[in-house]
Amino acid sequence: xxILVIEDEVKTASTLKKGLEENGFxxxxxxxxxxxxxxxxxxxxxxxxxxxxLPGRDGWTIMADLRRRSVQTPVLFxxxxxxxxxxxxxxxxxxxxxxxxxxxxxxxxxxxxxxxRRGAVARKAPILxxxxxxIDLHRHRATRAGRSLELTPKEFLMLSLLMRRAGDALSRSxxxxxxxxxxxDCDSNVVDVHMRRLxxxxxxxxxxxxxxxxxGIGYVLEKRA
Numbered sequence: 001x002x003i004l005v006i007e008d009e010v011k012t013a014s015t016l017k018k019g020l021e022e023n024g025f026x027x028x029x030x031x032x033x034x035x036x037x038x039x040x041x042x043x044x045x046x047x048x049x050x051x052x053x054l055p056g057r058d059g060w061t062i063m064a065d066l067r068r069r070s071v072q073t074p075v076l077f078x079x080x081x082x083x084x085x086x087x088x089x090x091x092x093x094x095x096x097x098x099x100x101x102x103x104x105x106x107x108x109x110x111x112x113x114x115x116x117r118r119g120a121v122a123r124k125a126p127i128l129x130x131x132x133x134x135i136d137l138h139r140h141r142a143t144r145a146g147r148s149l150e151l152t153p154k155e156f157l158m159l160s161l162l163m164r165r166a167g168d169a170l171s172r173s174x175x176x177x178x179x180x181x182x183x184x185d186c187d188s189n190v191v192d193v194h195m196r197r198l199x200x201x202x203x204x205x206x207x208x209x210x211x212x213x214x215x216g217i218g219y220v221l222e223k224r225a
Contacts, residue, residue, distance in 0.1 A: 001046040001137075001161075002117070002178070005029045006036030006062070007078070010055050012101070016049065016131055019105050024140055024153040025112075033057025044075050047112055051197070052079040057130055060093060070162070074115045078103065128143060128163040131223040133202065135163060144202060155198045161222035162211065169214040174212060195219060210213035 001018055006015040008031045015178060020027040028043070029039065036167035040048050048066075053057035063075060074096040079086070082100040086103045090098045096115050099108060114178045128135050134141040140156055142149040157179045162170065180190070196209070202210045209222050 002026045002028065003112070004031070004036070004039055004043060004045045004048045006040070006048065006054065006059070007051045008032060009051075009225060011064075015105070018107075019109070022153060023109060024156050024179075027159065031055075033059070033062055037062045037065065040073065041071060044111065047115055048073055048075045049108075050075050051079050052077060052081050052090070057216045061090065063090065063093040063095055076108075076111060076115060078108070099175060108167065128160070128164050128166075130163055130221060131208065131210060132206075133163070142202075144206060149201050151198070151201060152192060155201070158194060158198055159202065159221075164222075167220065167222045169217045171218040177216060191218075 001024075003025050004063050005013060005016050005020075005027055007016060007029065010031070013029045013031060015070045020162075028039065028045075030039060033056040034052070035056075036054065037057055040050075050059045050062060054062075059077060066073070066075070066126070075094070076097040076099060077090040078099050078101065079090075079097050080101045080206065087098045092198075097111050097117075099111060108136075118196050121199050128137065132145045134144070135156070135158065140153075142151055142156065142159060155224060158175065161175060175191050175195075179194075199209075199211050203211055208223070211219060212224070
């Protein structure tokens with residue numbers, strides 16, 4: 001799942017990106033309101049974490065503009081503005097939650113997961129299944145034939161992507177973009193390295209293989225006869 005962080009405090013932004021990625025999310029960070037507004041409107045994100053006091057364009061304006069354009073991506077305000085009227089304003093503009101700085105990362109994470117449970121992503125498919133392979137997106141758990149798979153956060157993201165797009169051949173650059181970063185170096189073999197590790201856990205112990213190489217393109221996850 002992808003999260004957009006619009007935060008101008010460098011240390012806070014870095015902490016958020018690191019913490020989110022350690023917990024299995026892909027995080028894009030921008031440090032000004034103009035770029036944040038553009039990505040929020042054009043990008044495909046599951047949640048947006050939005051500061052209020054930003055250079056270029058403030059969070060109130062970004063929030064109001066998104067809802068005016070019918071962009072319904074869940075938004076969590078993360079700001080030092082702690083007055084009651086500020087919290088009310090943020091929620092009335094259409095935000096899904098409001099958290100005041102300083103904050104505990106564990107609370108932020110819990111609120112993000114709560115938003116996802118309530119949101120469209122949760123309603124669509126909290127559990128994905130292909131053959132005897134199953135993943136629970138909320139609990140970050142994967143099983144095959146009823147046995148738990150011990151996956152790293154990146155491996156879980158890769159598997160989630162493959163299962164969401166089961167049957168589609170996904171290019172290495174698309175996988176890199178979704179799992180690592182939009183500016184990922186496509187010449188790197190990091191996708192192949194991580195895919196080998198994922199296969200060793202998902203497929204090697206079982207007779208029926210689900211992850212297949214598509215020559216010249218990338219990988220596909222599907223059940224084959």
